[in-house]
Amino acid sequence: xxxxxxxxxxxxxxVQNMIKRYPAGKQKSALIPIxxxxxxxxxxxxxxxxxxxxxxLLNILPVEVYEVASFYSMFNLKPVGKCVLEVCRTSxxxxxxxxxxxxxxxxxxxxxxxxxxxxxxxxxKTVECLGSCGTAPMLQCGAKYHENLTLEKIxxxxxxxxxxxxxxxxxxxxx
Amino acid sequence: MAxxxxxxxxxxxxxxxxxxxxxxxxxxxxxxxxxxxxxxxxVEEVKKSGLRGRGGAGFPxxxxxxxxxxxxxxxxxxxxxxxxxEPGTFKDRYLMERIPHLLIEGMITAxxxxxxxxSYIYIRGEYFYVARILERAxxxxxxxxxxxxxxxxxxxxxxxxxxxxxxxxxxxxETALLESLEGKRGNPRIKxxxxxxxxxxxxxxxxxxxxxxxxxxxxxxxGGDAYAQIGIxxxxxxxxxxxxxxxxxxxxxxxxxxxxVEEFIYSENYCGGxxxxxxxxxxxxxxxxxxxxxxxxxxxxxxxxxRLMSYESxxxxxxxxxxxxxxGGFIVMDEDTSIVKNLYxxxxxxxxxxxxxxxxxxxxxxxxEKILHKILDGHGTLKDIDLLWDIQSKIEGKTICPLGEAAxxxxxxxxxxxxxxxxDYVKNPNAIKDVKHYYRLNNLQTA
Ligand SMILES: Cc1cc2nc3c(=O)[nH]c(=O)nc-3n(C[C@H](O)[C@H](O)[C@H](O)COP(=O)(O)O)c2cc1C
Ligand code: SF4
Ligand code: FES
Numbered sequence: 247x248x249x250x251x252x253x254x255x256x257x258x259x260x261v262q263n264m265i266k267r268y269p270a271g272k273q274k275s276a277l278i279p280i281x282x283x284x285x286x287x288x289x290x291x292x293x294x295x296x297x298x299x300x301x302x303l304l305n306i307l308p309v310e311v312y313e314v315a316s317f318y319s320m321f322n323l324k325p326v327g328k329c330v331l332e333v334c335r336t337s338x339x340x341x342x343x344x345x346x347x348x349x350x351x352x353x354x355x356x357x358x359x360x361x362x363x364x365x366x367x368x369x370x371k372t373v374e375c376l377g378s379c380g381t382a383p384m385l386q387c388g389a390k391y392h393e394n395l396t397l398e399k400i401x402x403x404x405x406x407x408x409x410x411x412x413x414x415x416x417x418x419x420x421x
Numbered sequence: 422m423a424x425x426x427x428x429x430x431x432x433x434x435x436x437x438x439x440x441x442x443x444x445x446x447x448x449x450x451x452x453x454x455x456x457x458x459x460x461x462x463x464v465e466e467v468k469k470s471g472l473r474g475r476g477g478a479g480f481p482x483x484x485x486x487x488x489x490x491x492x493x494x495x496x497x498x499x500x501x502x503x504x505x506x507e508p509g510t511f512k513d514r515y516l517m518e519r520i521p522h523l524l525i526e527g528m529i530t531a532x533x534x535x536x537x538x539x540s541y542i543y544i545r546g547e548y549f550y551v552a553r554i555l556e557r558a559x560x561x562x563x564x565x566x567x568x569x570x571x572x573x574x575x576x577x578x579x580x581x582x583x584x585x586x587x588x589x590x591x592x593x594x595e596t597a598l599l600e601s602l603e604g605k606r607g608n609p610r611i612k613x614x615x616x617x618x619x620x621x622x623x624x625x626x627x628x629x630x631x632x633x634x635x636x637x638x639x640x641x642x643x644g645g646d647a648y649a650q651i652g653i654x655x656x657x658x659x660x661x662x663x664x665x666x667x668x669x670x671x672x673x674x675x676x677x678x679x680x681x682v683e684e685f686i687y688s689e690n691y692c693g694g695x696x697x698x699x700x701x702x703x704x705x706x707x708x709x710x711x712x713x714x715x716x717x718x719x720x721x722x723x724x725x726x727x728r729l730m731s732y733e734s735x736x737x738x739x740x741x742x743x744x745x746x747x748x749g750g751f752i753v754m755d756e757d758t759s760i761v762k763n764l765y766x767x768x769x770x771x772x773x774x775x776x777x778x779x780x781x782x783x784x785x786x787x788x789x790e791k792i793l794h795k796i797l798d799g800h801g802t803l804k805d806i807d808l809l810w811d812i813q814s815k816i817e818g819k820t821i822c823p824l825g826e827a828a829x830x831x832x833x834x835x836x837x838x839x840x841x842x843x844x845d846y847v848k849n850p851n852a853i854k855d856v857k858h859y860y861r862l863n864n865l866q867t868a
Binding site for chain 1: 506513539545550582672673763766
């Protein structure tokens with residue numbers, strides 16, 4: 247495995263453009279957008295090495311990156327599966343069956359909330375309201391919202407994700 | 422038929438694209454403002470319109486704009502709040518996804534009015550795909566001369582960027598949002614200074630909700646007076662309502678302010694009634710933070726007047742018998758809903774989202790969640806209900822930002838209106854098993 251953390255040429259270009267959006271001296275504003283790119287490129291999580299690398303790009307201390315990365319729930323500080331199933335469990339989703347969705351996935355994948363399947367394919371994570379309450383219950387996987395879920399739809403989705411077999415990121419182009 | 426200003430073209434095929442949007446009078450407000458109005462004249466129209474902030478607090482937008490400090494040689498910023506994380510609220514997502522150019526148009530017109538040459542749309546990270554839709558619309562706007570240098574040959578320059586967050590409800594609070602936009606943790610700032618004086622990068626800044634900024638478009642096109650004619654009293658114009666829960670037709674509806682709540686819930690034009698022919702039990706009318714009301718008080722005020730969808734009518738009776746319009750997140754619960762369990766999902770949410778700076782909020786939210794969990798698990802006592810009441814009453818007014826009270830109000834309201842249900846839980850733990858059983862049986866089979 248490649249231990250050196252370095253963006254691809256394409257990502258580096260993207261990151262440099264991001265940094266240019268802000269007034270002189272305010273480059274730290276690019277931190278969160280860059281962390282999204284980093285998480286997508288480096289296996290879906292932010293390792294200490296990745297955070298040090300991002301710090302060096304922005305000329306800030308690694309601890310400044312860590313304190314931000316640890317604040318926001320979308321950043322994973324531990325390895326995760328290729329497909330992170332983020333099931334909303336707040337009011338409207340709960341009213342329409344989120345608990346059954348979670349239970350069904352737990353049973354089907356033989357993992358508990360917060361765990362990853364042994365083949366590294368799926369991680370199950372409950373999250374708070376994702377702004378999809380009118381099409382509840384729902385889950386997010388990568389950039390995509392899966393709405394109006396039923397148990398059958400979950401079965402189909404898991405099969406399809408398994409078949410595709412690739413990592414899903416928030417930054418994926420989906421439309 | 423109801424008056425529509427923002428969503429009148431949301432079903433037009435291809436309205437996401439620049440060409441179709443432009444064919445439907447798109448970008449006319451920019452033309453009108455930049456070519457025939459001074460910046461102050463635009464602010465004046467917004468004042469006349471009576472528009473109030475649609476992000477939750479309902480503060481008059483024109484007044485907020487007139488507070489913006491204008492020291493010489495210092496840049497000013499307009500930041501659009503697209504963080505939309507208040508449970509029950511999904512209207513901004515709908516608007517941005519369906520009609521992205523409406524927000525871009527509003528941003529240009531509003532930035533001109535405020536004298537901002539750089540503006541940002543801060544969008545919650547989970548809406549990454551929506552950010553891409555906005556970015557595409559912005560690229561089209563640049564290509565057609567609505568953004569960039571010397572717009573329409575008027576000498577006005579504007580750059581517009583989309584900034585994605587990364588999962589934190591607190592970043593919807595305007596000063597936390599600015600911290601986040603500066604690349605930091607989303608810890609709310611102590612006010613004053615207010616953003617109008619020292620906001621983004623210490624410069625004067627206006628933060629407005631997506632829907633507020635979109636509403637500037639019809640206000641400039643038709644005039645502030647025409648906008649003020651719509652609605653009722655000080656609740657002028659239209660409002661996007663996110664309707665969810667146990668209703669036949671969940672979704673985003675644009676209503677004229679003043680619509681009776683009963684009509685909104687039961688009319689086929691809106692929610693279409695309670696699903697599975699059940700009875701209405703309770704409504705959270707304005708997003709998770711506002712007090713829940715039982716059926717009788719949501720349909721009628723304590724005086725027996727019909728309750729209307731307006732800032733004033735929903736607030737009628739104060740917190741004793743009323744609630745708030747808030748962000749317009751309208752969550753409907755049928756007769757079989759456990760108010761205690763619903764409240765637990767809210768309390769867990771606020772505990773999860775507290776930034777941790779203030780002890781009453783950090784400790785109080787966690788404590789309330791724990792007690793509710795204990796009650797739900799069948800180990801609660803009557804004293805626990807009093808303790809919950811006591812904890813919630815000690816948060817309000819003692820924190821840096823309003824998240825503390827947003828966490829306290831739902832607890833207070835649930836106990837105020839549904840105390841007997843809490844008592845049932847502690848006196849009769851077996852009933853809880855039935856509740857759990859009920860949800861297992863009913864969920865999804867109906868979906
Ligand atoms: C905890 C908290 C969360 C908030 N979340 C949002 C939000 O997601 N979107 C929003 O527009 N306003 C939100 N607000 C309100 C903002 O602080 C601010 O008042 C609003 O963006 C101003 O815009 P408006 O006047 O156009 O409503 C939130 C406030 C608090 C205290
Ligand atoms: S009230 Fe809560 S969320 Fe707001 S600043 Fe204090 S601890 Fe943070
Ligand atoms: S409550 Fe689940 S998306 Fe809003």
